[in-house]
Amino acid sequence: MRVAFWNGLSRSDTLENLEGGSMNKRLWVQRILGLVPFFLMLALVSCGGSARTESSIPAEALKLQSSMPSGERLSGESSGPSRPASYSPERKLIHTATLTIQVEDLSKTLKEVEQTVSSNRGYLSKQESTEESVVCEIRVPQDVFQSTIAALEPLGTLRSKTITAQDVSEQYYDLEEQIKNKRVLVQRYREYLQTAKNIEEILKVEEALNNVTLDLERLEGSFAQLSRQITYATIHLVLIPRTPPRGVRTSFWDRAQGLLSGYLDTFQTILLVLLGVIIYGIPLVFILAGLYWVGFGRLGLVRKLFARLRSPKNGGG
Secondary structure (H helix, E strand, O other): OOHHHHHHHHHHHHHHHOOOHHHHHHHHHHHHHHHHHHHHHHOOOOHHHHHHHHHOHHHHHHHHOOOOOOOOOOOOOOOOOOOOOOOOOOEEEEEEEEEEEOOOHHHHHHHHHHHHHHHOOOEEEEEEEOOOOOOEEEEEEEEHHHHHHHHHHOOOOOOOEEEEEEEEOHHHHHHHHHHHHHHHHHHHHHHHOOOOOOHHHHHHHHHHHHHHEEEEEEEEHHHHHHHHHHHEEEEEEEEEEOOOOOOOOHHHHHHHHHHHHHHHHHHHHHHHHHHHHHHHHHHHHHHHHHHHHHOOOOOOOOHHHHHHHHHHHHOOO
Protein backbone atom coordinates (compact mmCIF):
# COMPACT_ATOMS: atom_id res chain seq x y z
CA MET A 1 0.00 0.00 0.00
CA ARG A 2 2.80 2.36 0.93
CA VAL A 3 4.73 1.50 -2.32
CA ALA A 4 1.70 2.28 -4.43
CA PHE A 5 1.21 5.51 -2.56
CA TRP A 6 4.79 6.66 -3.11
CA ASN A 7 4.62 5.62 -6.77
CA GLY A 8 1.53 7.72 -7.23
CA LEU A 9 3.15 10.56 -5.37
CA SER A 10 6.22 10.42 -7.62
CA ARG A 11 4.08 10.49 -10.76
CA SER A 12 2.09 13.46 -9.49
CA ASP A 13 5.26 15.34 -8.52
CA THR A 14 6.72 14.80 -11.97
CA LEU A 15 3.63 16.35 -13.56
CA GLU A 16 3.72 19.24 -11.16
CA ASN A 17 7.40 19.91 -11.92
CA LEU A 18 6.47 20.19 -15.53
CA GLU A 19 3.71 22.71 -14.71
CA GLY A 20 5.77 24.97 -12.48
CA GLY A 21 8.26 25.17 -9.67
CA SER A 22 6.33 27.28 -7.19
CA MET A 23 3.16 25.19 -7.43
CA ASN A 24 5.25 22.04 -6.95
CA LYS A 25 6.70 23.24 -3.67
CA ARG A 26 3.33 24.13 -2.17
CA LEU A 27 1.75 20.82 -3.11
CA TRP A 28 4.77 18.94 -1.75
CA VAL A 29 4.50 20.60 1.64
CA GLN A 30 0.73 20.07 1.84
CA ARG A 31 0.98 16.36 1.08
CA ILE A 32 3.76 15.83 3.60
CA LEU A 33 1.64 17.54 6.23
CA GLY A 34 -1.29 15.35 5.20
CA LEU A 35 0.79 12.22 5.85
CA VAL A 36 1.58 13.19 9.44
CA PRO A 37 -1.87 12.21 10.89
CA PHE A 38 -1.70 8.91 9.04
CA PHE A 39 1.63 7.98 10.64
CA LEU A 40 0.48 9.17 14.06
CA MET A 41 -2.67 7.02 13.85
CA LEU A 42 -0.64 4.00 12.77
CA ALA A 43 1.74 4.44 15.71
CA LEU A 44 -1.09 4.78 18.22
CA VAL A 45 -2.85 1.65 16.94
CA SER A 46 0.33 -0.47 17.18
CA CYS A 47 1.21 0.83 20.65
CA GLY A 48 -2.33 0.34 21.95
CA GLY A 49 -2.47 -3.28 20.72
CA SER A 50 0.84 -4.22 22.31
CA ALA A 51 -0.06 -2.50 25.58
CA ARG A 52 -3.40 -4.32 25.72
CA THR A 53 -1.74 -7.66 25.05
CA GLU A 54 0.89 -7.19 27.72
CA SER A 55 -1.46 -5.76 30.36
CA SER A 56 -4.09 -8.47 30.02
CA ILE A 57 -4.96 -10.96 32.74
CA PRO A 58 -1.45 -11.43 34.23
CA ALA A 59 -1.16 -7.81 35.42
CA GLU A 60 -4.66 -7.87 36.86
CA ALA A 61 -3.99 -11.26 38.38
CA LEU A 62 -0.88 -9.90 40.09
CA LYS A 63 -2.93 -7.01 41.39
CA LEU A 64 -5.56 -9.50 42.60
CA GLN A 65 -2.88 -11.62 44.26
CA SER A 66 -1.40 -8.63 46.08
CA SER A 67 -4.84 -7.74 47.46
CA MET A 68 -5.44 -11.23 48.89
CA PRO A 69 -4.99 -11.95 52.61
CA SER A 70 -1.59 -13.09 53.78
CA GLY A 71 -1.04 -16.82 53.30
CA GLU A 72 -3.16 -17.02 50.11
CA ARG A 73 -1.50 -17.42 46.72
CA LEU A 74 -3.03 -16.73 43.32
CA SER A 75 -3.92 -20.38 42.83
CA GLY A 76 -5.81 -20.36 46.10
CA GLU A 77 -3.39 -22.64 47.96
CA SER A 78 -3.04 -21.78 51.60
CA SER A 79 0.36 -21.78 53.20
CA GLY A 80 -1.19 -22.55 56.55
CA PRO A 81 -3.32 -20.68 59.06
CA SER A 82 -1.62 -17.71 60.65
CA ARG A 83 -2.78 -17.20 64.23
CA PRO A 84 -1.39 -15.36 67.24
CA ALA A 85 0.95 -17.29 69.49
CA SER A 86 -1.49 -16.99 72.41
CA TYR A 87 -4.40 -18.44 70.40
CA SER A 88 -5.59 -21.77 71.85
CA PRO A 89 -8.50 -23.19 69.81
CA GLU A 90 -10.93 -25.80 71.05
CA ARG A 91 -9.62 -29.32 70.67
CA LYS A 92 -11.42 -31.38 68.06
CA LEU A 93 -11.60 -35.13 68.79
CA ILE A 94 -13.06 -38.13 66.97
CA HIS A 95 -14.31 -40.67 69.54
CA THR A 96 -14.55 -44.36 68.63
CA ALA A 97 -15.42 -47.43 70.71
CA THR A 98 -15.57 -51.20 70.03
CA LEU A 99 -17.66 -53.48 72.26
CA THR A 100 -18.03 -57.27 72.11
CA ILE A 101 -20.95 -58.59 74.16
CA GLN A 102 -22.11 -62.18 74.60
CA VAL A 103 -25.90 -62.44 74.83
CA GLU A 104 -28.60 -65.09 75.18
CA ASP A 105 -30.83 -64.09 72.26
CA LEU A 106 -29.45 -62.10 69.32
CA SER A 107 -32.82 -60.92 67.99
CA LYS A 108 -34.11 -59.78 71.36
CA THR A 109 -30.86 -58.02 72.24
CA LEU A 110 -30.78 -56.26 68.86
CA LYS A 111 -34.18 -54.71 69.59
CA GLU A 112 -32.91 -53.53 72.96
CA VAL A 113 -29.87 -52.00 71.24
CA GLU A 114 -32.11 -50.08 68.83
CA GLN A 115 -34.19 -48.72 71.71
CA THR A 116 -31.08 -47.68 73.65
CA VAL A 117 -29.56 -45.91 70.65
CA SER A 118 -32.81 -44.12 69.82
CA SER A 119 -33.20 -42.88 73.39
CA ASN A 120 -29.70 -41.35 73.15
CA ARG A 121 -30.50 -39.42 69.93
CA GLY A 122 -28.40 -41.77 67.81
CA TYR A 123 -28.92 -44.12 64.89
CA LEU A 124 -27.61 -47.38 63.39
CA SER A 125 -25.54 -46.47 60.35
CA LYS A 126 -24.65 -50.09 59.50
CA GLN A 127 -25.78 -53.59 60.50
CA GLU A 128 -24.54 -57.03 59.47
CA SER A 129 -26.24 -60.18 60.76
CA THR A 130 -24.96 -63.73 60.42
CA GLU A 131 -25.66 -67.04 62.15
CA GLU A 132 -22.67 -66.50 64.40
CA SER A 133 -22.92 -62.80 65.29
CA VAL A 134 -24.51 -59.39 64.74
CA VAL A 135 -22.26 -56.40 63.99
CA CYS A 136 -23.67 -52.87 64.35
CA GLU A 137 -22.15 -49.46 63.65
CA ILE A 138 -23.78 -46.92 65.94
CA ARG A 139 -23.54 -43.12 65.65
CA VAL A 140 -24.42 -41.04 68.71
CA PRO A 141 -23.78 -37.40 69.67
CA GLN A 142 -20.45 -36.84 71.31
CA ASP A 143 -22.00 -35.61 74.58
CA VAL A 144 -23.78 -38.96 75.17
CA PHE A 145 -20.93 -41.18 73.98
CA GLN A 146 -19.95 -42.51 77.42
CA SER A 147 -23.54 -42.83 78.67
CA THR A 148 -24.51 -44.88 75.60
CA ILE A 149 -21.63 -47.29 76.21
CA ALA A 150 -22.70 -47.63 79.85
CA ALA A 151 -26.25 -48.45 78.71
CA LEU A 152 -25.10 -51.12 76.22
CA GLU A 153 -22.78 -53.04 78.55
CA PRO A 154 -25.53 -54.59 80.78
CA LEU A 155 -27.21 -56.23 77.75
CA GLY A 156 -24.99 -59.30 78.20
CA THR A 157 -21.53 -60.42 79.22
CA LEU A 158 -18.88 -57.90 78.14
CA ARG A 159 -16.04 -59.77 76.40
CA SER A 160 -13.93 -56.84 75.17
CA LYS A 161 -14.00 -53.06 75.18
CA THR A 162 -11.83 -50.50 73.35
CA ILE A 163 -12.21 -46.70 73.39
CA THR A 164 -10.05 -44.30 71.33
CA ALA A 165 -9.96 -40.51 70.81
CA GLN A 166 -8.20 -39.11 67.70
CA ASP A 167 -7.10 -35.47 67.82
CA VAL A 168 -7.87 -33.78 64.46
CA SER A 169 -7.66 -30.16 65.63
CA GLU A 170 -4.86 -29.18 63.23
CA GLN A 171 -6.62 -30.73 60.23
CA TYR A 172 -9.93 -29.12 61.20
CA TYR A 173 -8.64 -25.56 61.57
CA ASP A 174 -6.40 -25.84 58.51
CA LEU A 175 -9.39 -26.81 56.36
CA GLU A 176 -11.43 -24.01 57.89
CA GLU A 177 -8.74 -21.44 57.03
CA GLN A 178 -8.35 -22.72 53.47
CA ILE A 179 -12.10 -22.51 52.90
CA LYS A 180 -12.17 -18.89 54.08
CA ASN A 181 -9.35 -17.92 51.73
CA LYS A 182 -10.90 -19.79 48.81
CA ARG A 183 -14.18 -17.96 49.30
CA VAL A 184 -12.41 -14.60 49.27
CA LEU A 185 -10.57 -15.56 46.09
CA VAL A 186 -13.79 -16.69 44.39
CA GLN A 187 -15.44 -13.37 45.27
CA ARG A 188 -12.51 -11.38 43.87
CA TYR A 189 -12.55 -13.34 40.63
CA ARG A 190 -16.27 -12.70 40.25
CA GLU A 191 -15.74 -8.99 40.78
CA TYR A 192 -12.97 -8.92 38.20
CA LEU A 193 -15.16 -10.87 35.75
CA GLN A 194 -17.62 -7.98 35.81
CA THR A 195 -14.89 -5.53 34.74
CA ALA A 196 -13.23 -7.67 32.05
CA LYS A 197 -12.61 -5.66 28.85
CA ASN A 198 -12.49 -8.32 26.15
CA ILE A 199 -13.25 -11.97 25.41
CA GLU A 200 -9.71 -13.11 26.16
CA GLU A 201 -9.83 -11.68 29.67
CA ILE A 202 -13.28 -13.18 30.29
CA LEU A 203 -12.14 -16.66 29.25
CA LYS A 204 -9.02 -16.53 31.44
CA VAL A 205 -10.93 -15.29 34.48
CA GLU A 206 -13.67 -17.90 34.03
CA GLU A 207 -11.09 -20.67 33.82
CA ALA A 208 -9.39 -19.49 37.00
CA LEU A 209 -12.78 -19.08 38.71
CA ASN A 210 -13.84 -22.62 37.79
CA ASN A 211 -10.60 -24.10 39.16
CA VAL A 212 -10.92 -22.22 42.44
CA THR A 213 -14.61 -23.14 42.75
CA LEU A 214 -13.82 -26.84 42.31
CA ASP A 215 -11.12 -26.60 44.99
CA LEU A 216 -13.58 -24.84 47.29
CA GLU A 217 -16.23 -27.54 46.82
CA ARG A 218 -13.67 -30.28 47.51
CA LEU A 219 -12.51 -28.57 50.70
CA GLU A 220 -16.07 -27.98 51.88
CA GLY A 221 -16.89 -31.67 51.36
CA SER A 222 -13.86 -32.79 53.37
CA PHE A 223 -14.66 -30.28 56.10
CA ALA A 224 -18.30 -31.41 56.33
CA GLN A 225 -17.28 -35.08 56.62
CA LEU A 226 -14.71 -34.28 59.31
CA SER A 227 -17.27 -32.20 61.23
CA ARG A 228 -19.76 -35.09 61.20
CA GLN A 229 -17.12 -37.46 62.58
CA ILE A 230 -16.39 -34.99 65.38
CA THR A 231 -20.03 -34.25 66.21
CA TYR A 232 -21.15 -37.91 66.15
CA ALA A 233 -19.05 -40.55 67.89
CA THR A 234 -18.90 -44.10 66.49
CA ILE A 235 -19.55 -47.30 68.45
CA HIS A 236 -18.78 -50.66 66.82
CA LEU A 237 -20.93 -53.24 68.62
CA VAL A 238 -20.44 -57.00 68.15
CA LEU A 239 -23.09 -59.33 69.59
CA ILE A 240 -22.29 -63.05 69.87
CA PRO A 241 -24.55 -65.84 71.23
CA ARG A 242 -23.73 -67.78 74.38
CA THR A 243 -24.42 -71.13 72.66
CA PRO A 244 -22.57 -71.21 69.34
CA PRO A 245 -24.36 -72.63 66.27
CA ARG A 246 -23.64 -76.11 64.97
CA GLY A 247 -20.37 -76.62 63.18
CA VAL A 248 -18.58 -73.93 65.19
CA ARG A 249 -15.59 -75.15 67.22
CA THR A 250 -15.61 -74.17 70.89
CA SER A 251 -12.96 -74.10 73.58
CA PHE A 252 -12.62 -76.56 76.48
CA TRP A 253 -14.07 -74.11 78.98
CA ASP A 254 -17.05 -73.42 76.76
CA ARG A 255 -17.67 -77.17 76.47
CA ALA A 256 -17.34 -77.63 80.24
CA GLN A 257 -19.74 -74.77 80.79
CA GLY A 258 -22.18 -76.34 78.34
CA LEU A 259 -21.92 -79.75 80.04
CA LEU A 260 -22.54 -78.22 83.46
CA SER A 261 -25.46 -76.32 82.07
CA GLY A 262 -26.87 -79.61 80.69
CA TYR A 263 -26.60 -81.30 84.11
CA LEU A 264 -28.36 -78.40 85.74
CA ASP A 265 -31.13 -78.56 83.17
CA THR A 266 -31.54 -82.34 83.80
CA PHE A 267 -31.68 -81.87 87.57
CA GLN A 268 -34.20 -79.11 87.12
CA THR A 269 -36.36 -81.39 84.98
CA ILE A 270 -36.26 -84.16 87.64
CA LEU A 271 -37.32 -81.72 90.32
CA LEU A 272 -40.20 -80.55 88.18
CA VAL A 273 -41.34 -84.20 87.66
CA LEU A 274 -41.19 -84.95 91.39
CA LEU A 275 -43.05 -81.77 92.17
CA GLY A 276 -45.71 -82.73 89.66
CA VAL A 277 -46.03 -86.19 91.21
CA ILE A 278 -46.44 -84.67 94.64
CA ILE A 279 -48.96 -82.12 93.55
CA TYR A 280 -51.03 -84.27 91.18
CA GLY A 281 -50.10 -87.92 92.05
CA ILE A 282 -50.98 -88.06 95.76
CA PRO A 283 -54.52 -86.68 95.33
CA LEU A 284 -55.05 -89.14 92.48
CA VAL A 285 -53.98 -92.04 94.71
CA PHE A 286 -56.49 -91.00 97.39
CA ILE A 287 -59.24 -90.72 94.83
CA LEU A 288 -58.55 -94.20 93.47
CA ALA A 289 -58.37 -95.66 96.98
CA GLY A 290 -61.71 -94.11 97.87
CA LEU A 291 -63.35 -95.50 94.77
CA TYR A 292 -62.04 -98.99 95.58
CA TRP A 293 -63.29 -98.76 99.18
CA VAL A 294 -66.74 -97.71 98.00
CA GLY A 295 -67.03 -100.32 95.28
CA PHE A 296 -65.08 -103.33 96.47
CA GLY A 297 -63.89 -102.60 99.99
CA ARG A 298 -65.63 -102.67 103.31
CA LEU A 299 -68.60 -100.76 101.95
CA GLY A 300 -68.66 -102.95 98.84
CA LEU A 301 -71.53 -101.39 96.89
CA VAL A 302 -70.44 -102.85 93.62
CA ARG A 303 -69.74 -106.23 95.22
CA LYS A 304 -73.20 -106.33 96.81
CA LEU A 305 -74.81 -105.35 93.51
CA PHE A 306 -73.18 -108.26 91.71
CA ALA A 307 -74.21 -110.58 94.58
CA ARG A 308 -77.86 -109.61 94.22
CA LEU A 309 -77.73 -110.12 90.49
CA ARG A 310 -76.46 -113.63 90.96
CA SER A 311 -78.86 -114.69 93.83
CA PRO A 312 -82.16 -115.20 91.80
CA LYS A 313 -80.43 -117.48 89.41
CA ASN A 314 -79.20 -119.62 92.25
CA GLY A 315 -82.72 -119.79 93.81
CA GLY A 316 -84.37 -120.74 90.55
CA GLY A 317 -82.06 -123.73 90.03
